[in-house]
Amino acid sequence: MRPGTGRRAERLAPYVLVAPAVLIIVVLRLWPLLLGVNFSFTGDGALNGTAVGLDNYRDLLDDPLFRTALRNVGLLVLLLPVAVAIPGLLATFIYLRVPGHRLFRSVYFFPAVLSPVIVGAIFNLLLAYDGPLNAVLGGAGIGPVDWLGNPNVAIFAVVGVHVWATFGMALVVFLAGFATLDAALVDAARVDGASLRQTIWHVIVPGLSRTIQFVFVTTMIGLLTSMFGLLYIMTSGGPEGSTYLPEYYIWIQQGQMNRPALASAASTALFVIMLVVGLLQIGLLRRAGRED
Amino acid sequence: MKQRALWSAVLVAALALAGCGSAADSGSSSGGSAGKLVVWDWKSGDASAASYIEKAKADFAKRHPGVTVEFVAQPFEQYYTLLGAAIQSGKGPDVMLFNGGGQIRDRVDALLPLDQYVDEDKQRLAGWDAFTKDGKVYAAPVTLQGHPIYYNKALYQRAGLNPDRPATSWSEFVANCAAITKATGAKCFAQGNKEGIGIQFFMSGLGSGILSPREYDDWVAGKRDWNSPGVKRIFALWKEVNDKGLNNDGANSTAMFNDAFAVFQSSKAAHVIGLMSDIGHWKDFAEFLEAGNVGVMTSPVVNAGTTPSLPYDGGIGYAVAKWTKDPKVAAELVRSLTSAEALKAFHADAGAIASDTTIDVSSAGPAVATIVSEIKDGKPALHVALSSKTVDLMGRLSQQLLSGSITVDKAVEQLAATDQAG
Numbered sequence: 001m002r003p004g005t006g007r008r009a010e011r012l013a014p015y016v017l018v019a020p021a022v023l024i025i026v027v028l029r030l031w032p033l034l035l036g037v038n039f040s041f042t043g044d045g046a047l048n049g050t051a052v053g054l055d056n057y058r059d060l061l062d063d064p065l066f067r068t069a070l071r072n073v074g075l076l077v078l079l080l081p082v083a084v085a086i087p088g089l090l091a092t093f094i095y096l097r098v099p100g101h102r103l104f105r106s107v108y109f110f111p112a113v114l115s116p117v118i119v120g121a122i123f124n125l126l127l128a129y130d131g132p133l134n135a136v137l138g139g140a141g142i143g144p145v146d147w148l149g150n151p152n153v154a155i156f157a158v159v160g161v162h163v164w165a166t167f168g169m170a171l172v173v174f175l176a177g178f179a180t181l182d183a184a185l186v187d188a189a190r191v192d193g194a195s196l197r198q199t200i201w202h203v204i205v206p207g208l209s210r211t212i213q214f215v216f217v218t219t220m221i222g223l224l225t226s227m228f229g230l231l232y233i234m235t236s237g238g239p240e241g242s243t244y245l246p247e248y249y250i251w252i253q254q255g256q257m258n259r260p261a262l263a264s265a266a267s268t269a270l271f272v273i274m275l276v277v278g279l280l281q282i283g284l285l286r287r288a289g290r291e292d
Numbered sequence: 293m294k295q296r297a298l299w300s301a302v303l304v305a306a307l308a309l310a311g312c313g314s315a316a317d318s319g320s321s322s323g324g325s326a327g328k329l330v331v332w333d334w335k336s337g338d339a340s341a342a343s344y345i346e347k348a349k350a351d352f353a354k355r356h357p358g359v360t361v362e363f364v365a366q367p368f369e370q371y372y373t374l375l376g377a378a379i380q381s382g383k384g385p386d387v388m389l390f391n392g393g394g395q396i397r398d399r400v401d402a403l404l405p406l407d408q409y410v411d412e413d414k415q416r417l418a419g420w421d422a423f424t425k426d427g428k429v430y431a432a433p434v435t436l437q438g439h440p441i442y443y444n445k446a447l448y449q450r451a452g453l454n455p456d457r458p459a460t461s462w463s464e465f466v467a468n469c470a471a472i473t474k475a476t477g478a479k480c481f482a483q484g485n486k487e488g489i490g491i492q493f494f495m496s497g498l499g500s501g502i503l504s505p506r507e508y509d510d511w512v513a514g515k516r517d518w519n520s521p522g523v524k525r526i527f528a529l530w531k532e533v534n535d536k537g538l539n540n541d542g543a544n545s546t547a548m549f550n551d552a553f554a555v556f557q558s559s560k561a562a563h564v565i566g567l568m569s570d571i572g573h574w575k576d577f578a579e580f581l582e583a584g585n586v587g588v589m590t591s592p593v594v595n596a597g598t599t600p601s602l603p604y605d606g607g608i609g610y611a612v613a614k615w616t617k618d619p620k621v622a623a624e625l626v627r628s629l630t631s632a633e634a635l636k637a638f639h640a641d642a643g644a645i646a647s648d649t650t651i652d653v654s655s656a657g658p659a660v661a662t663i664v665s666e667i668k669d670g671k672p673a674l675h676v677a678l679s680s681k682t683v684d685l686m687g688r689l690s691q692q693l694l695s696g697s698i699t700v701d702k703a704v705e706q707l708a709a710t711d712q713a714g
Contacts, residue, residue, distance in 0.1 A: 045401070128551070129542020148486065149545025151695065236487050239544045239691045255373030257680055258398045260380055 033271070040264035048261075056265035065237075066266065069244040072155060073273065076223045076245075079159055083219050087167040088212065091174035092200055095181075105175070112168030116226070119165045120233025124148070127157060127234075151242035154235050158243055159223075162230055166222055170215045177211030217281045224274065246270040328360045329616075329625055332375065333389035335608070335642075337365030344638040352628035356621055375399075386616040387625055390431050392422025392606040394680035403430045404612040409623035417630060417647040419606030421512075421672050431609035432630045433647035434638065435569040438604025439497040439673055440663055442577060443587045444478075447562045451475040458589035462501070465592040469538060472562045480538035482561035484552025485694065486545055488687015493548070494530055495686075496603040496673035497565035501591030502526050503674075505599055512672045518708035525595065527700045531693045544691050548572070557581060568645045569607050574659040575643030583657035590666065602666035603673035606647060682711045 043052040060066045090108060094101045111119065126133050127147035134144040147157045185207065189199045205212070228247045235243045237252065246266060254263035335341045349361055364385065366374055372395065378384025379402040390396040396403070405428040414420065419433035445455035451472040459465035469480035483490050500508060503522040510516070517523065534543060540555050553572045556564035557580035566572045577586045590600040610629045612622040628634065635646040639653065645660070649667055653660045675683060686707060692698040 045398075048401070124547075127545075129545050130540075144541070146542050146545050149542050149691075149695075151691075151697070238486060238488060238688065240695070240697070241688045251373070252684075254376055255370070257684065258372070258376055260376055 036264050037268050037271075039261055040268050042261050044259040044261045052261075056262050057269075059262055060265055060269065065241050065244055066246075066249055068241055069246045069249045072243065072245050073224065075155065076159065076227075077220070080216065080220055080223065083159075083163045083167070083223065084170065084212065084215050086163060087170035087174055087215070088208075090167075091171050091178065092204060094171075094175065095178040095204075096186075096196075105171075108171050109168035111165045114165060116165065116229030117233055119161060120230050123157075123161045124234055148235055149239050151240045154239055155243045158227070158230055158234050161234065162223065162227055165230070166219075166226075170219060173215055173218070174208070174211060177208045181207045213284060217285065220277065220281065224277065246273070327358060328362065329387060329622055330385040331361060331363045331387045331389075331610075331625070332366055332371075332378075332385035333363065333610075334366055334368040334371050335389060336363040338642070340642040341638065343641055344634050347637045348625075348629045348631065348634040351631045351634060352625050355624060355628070359621055361625060382615055384613060384615070386622045387610055387612055387629075389434075389608055390423070390611050391608055392419065392431075392433070392437065393676035394678065394683060396423055396431055396609075396611060397425045398680060400425050400428075400430050402614055404614050404616070404619050404623075405430060406432065406612060406623055406626065409620065410627060413627060413630060416632070416650065418649050418667060419604070419609075419647045422606035422676055423609045423611070431606075431611035432626050433606030433609040434630055434635065435607035435644040436604050436647055436667065437570075437607030438568040438602055438645075438663075438670065439493050439565050440568060440588045440602060440659075440666075441497050441563055441591065442556065442566050442574070442659070443563045443589055444556065444559055444561075444581060445585045445587045446581065447472050447476050447478050447559060448587075455587060458587060459592045462592045462594040466538070469562065476559075476562075478559060479540045479555075479561040480563060481533060481540070482552045482555035482564040483534070483539035483543040484546040484548035484555075485543045485687075485690060486547040486551075487549070488684070488690060489548040490543060490552070491530060491686055491690030492675040492683060493565040494533075495526055496675050498529065498591045498594060499526060499674040500603060500671065501594045501598050501600045502529065504595070504597055508671060508674070511674055512677045514677070516677075516708075516711060518704045518711065522595065524700055524704055527690075527693060527703055529594065530690060531700065534694050544694050553577075568604060568663055570642070570644055573643065574657060574663070578657055578659070583659065586657070586659045588659045588662040588666075602663065602670035604645075604667065604670045605672050605676045607644070609647075678711065682707060685710050 040056055041051055041053060042048070043050050043055070087108075090104070094105055094108075098104075125131055128134075129144060129146055129149065133147070138144060145153060148154050181204065185203050186199060189203045194202070225247070227245055228251070231237060231243055231245060231248050237244045237248050246269065250263045250266045250270070253259045253266060336345050345363060352359075352361060375384070375388065379399060390399075407429050410429060410432050413432060417433055419436045420429055422437075423429055423431035423433060443455075443458055448455040448458075448468070451468070452475065453468055453471060459468050466480075472478055473480065483494075485491060502525050503511065507517075507520060507522050511523075533539060540546060540552070540561055546552050546555070549572065553564060553566065553576065555561045556566075557577060559581070564572075566577070568574075574583075574586055574588070590602060593600060610626045612619060612626060616622045630647065632648050632650070635648045636651050638644055639646040639651055639656075643656075645653075645663060645667075649664065653664050675686070678686070689698060689703040689706060693700065693703055
């Protein structure tokens with residue numbers, strides 16, 4: 001073998017090694033994505049295959065359902081701090097060894113292993129109008145709440161269940177973060193007579209800033225991309241269309257309304273939203289990385 | 293550095309999008325070649341449909357021994373999504389199952405008109421209208437689907453009412469309900485509108501007692517006046533029934549399938565507008581209430597001058613795709629799937645009212661006998677005539693009507709606009 005061949009093989013090796021991954025991403029992800037975007041500029045039904053320009057996007061903006069779906073995305077972003085604070089607080093209590101913390105650690109994680117369909121079915125029963133939760137409320141003298149039938153309440157009920165079902169994962173991440181926290185700092189705070197609130201605010205939160213940022217990012221992705229199962233089981237987008245999210249809208253238009261091109265337009269819109277969110281998050285992570 | 297971040301962002305987002313947007317691959321089971329037909333449905337996997345499929349296959353094999361038939365059972369929740377993807381690519385099954393009404397009418401572009409093949413069956417089978425668009429038949433009916441009003445005879449008896457003489461007028465009906473609620477605590481209607489389906493059943497179940505025969509026929513024929521007093525009365529009555537407490541509590545958060553039916557089955561409500569076939573029907577109810585206690589009535593007369601009738605249509609039916617290689621053979625398979633022998637098996641095992649009205653149903657109990665006897669004078673259901681878009685909107689508006697966030701006038705205005713556009 002001449003020395004030249006060996007060098008060339010060495011030069012090509014990285015490309016060959018990377019090729020399968022690149023091919024999979026390009027052929028199975030990016031190319032279909034482009035096809036989808038292209039498809040969103042064509043018509044549905046009788047206009048199938050003909051270019052209609054931005055008509056589908058205009059339809060989207062005119063559709064109150066899609067606007068509701070986008071509003072709900074905004075609402076999810078607003079609810080994000082709550083979804084992060086809950087596992088954060090609970091992890092703090094476990095870290096501070098409240099009585100029974102070992103039990104709580106496993107109990108809190110348990111819902112994370114259940115599929116959204118099962119979780120949805122369980123809460124459909126619990127939150128039914130004549131269900132146990134309302135019975136308890138009734139016993140306490142509070143009128144029944146139509147958890148899944150009141151358009152002002154339903155979205156919060158679904159998000160609440162989603163948080164309940166998924167916070168176990170974030171809790172574990174938080175606990176891992178606590179493992180890196182310098183216990184001497186917490187002890188020092190205690191010796192100095194800091195209250196629980198002061199300990200959390202001045203010692204734990206700063207110590208865990210990177211963990212908190214990471215949980216923010218993963219919770220955000222979870223909220224935006226994996227609510228479909230719960231929505232489908234718990235509300236089917238209702239009542240009055242108040243719990244629509246873009247994913248659900250896309251599914252309805254494609255599968256039930258037979259409007260695949262409009263669904264593609266909605267997918268493209270969701271893609272742009274995810275792109276913006278993704279960029280923001282990467283910026284956030286990079287900044288967090290620099291701080292260290 | 294910035295460049296790299298941008299690219300990774302693009303990739304992350306692309307991965308996320310592709311993950312949620314992509315349909316399942318259907319390549320392996322689609323596209324029959326010559327000598328092979330592929331059938332898509334959501335029934336053939338059920339144990340209760342096994343003998344039906346077997347009989348249909350045997351019937352077809354007698355006529356076309358050289359052609360193999362492959363049944364692919366798809367999950368119903370994904371069925372129209374998968375079918376939409378197949379239609380979009382112009383490749384898919386040769387024969388496919390459809391629900392009557394909007395689901396098939398929205399997709400006739402991909403289907404073959406069957407008139408010339410199924411002419412002989414037209415007399416024997418009922419329910420063709422649901423599979424017809426612009427005068428052409430696109431599928432042959434297998435079952436009939438409709439919306440009888442079921443009532444609980446035991447509750448009638450406990451309230452001192454004659455269970456064999458249900459009310460014929462609306463005022464009498466409401467009075468009976470009051471008596472039942474007083475005596476037994478049961479509500480008048482089991483109502484589930486979580487999916488927005490309650491309004492469909494309500495509209496069709498009571499429509500023949502609200503609209504004059506003329507207006508009813510016009511509606512079905514596509515000449516719909518949403519602003520007529522009759523149509524507004526349907527929606528006003530929908531609201532009134534709920535406001536007066538005739539429905540079970542929380543109708544908007546009760547799923548029709550199957551929470552509302554469960555309310556009826558557990559005798560917590562005296563009436564339910566149910567189905568004729570498959571689910572939420574006489575067979576399900578009889579399991580809980582005993583066949584003798586399940587009564588069937590037509591709509592009480594709400595508006596004078598109406599003649600109540602059983603609302604029904606073709607329920608499910610098999611259609612032939614435009615792209616099939618040999619349309620004649622595929623149509624023959626559809627005929628086998630609607631042969632008398634096969635349908636008899638379907639009725640007996642799956643608890644469906646088959647499209648073949650010559651089948652003997654006497655062993656299935658009094659409710660079925662009543663339903664079958666009413667088929668002759670029955671008419672297509674009102675909501676089946678609407679496009680899926682209008683039905684979808686109607687579902688949301690009906691929830692708003694119950695919660696009081698929209699008026700009847702505003703609701704019919706929106707429905708009229710959508711109905712005309714679609």
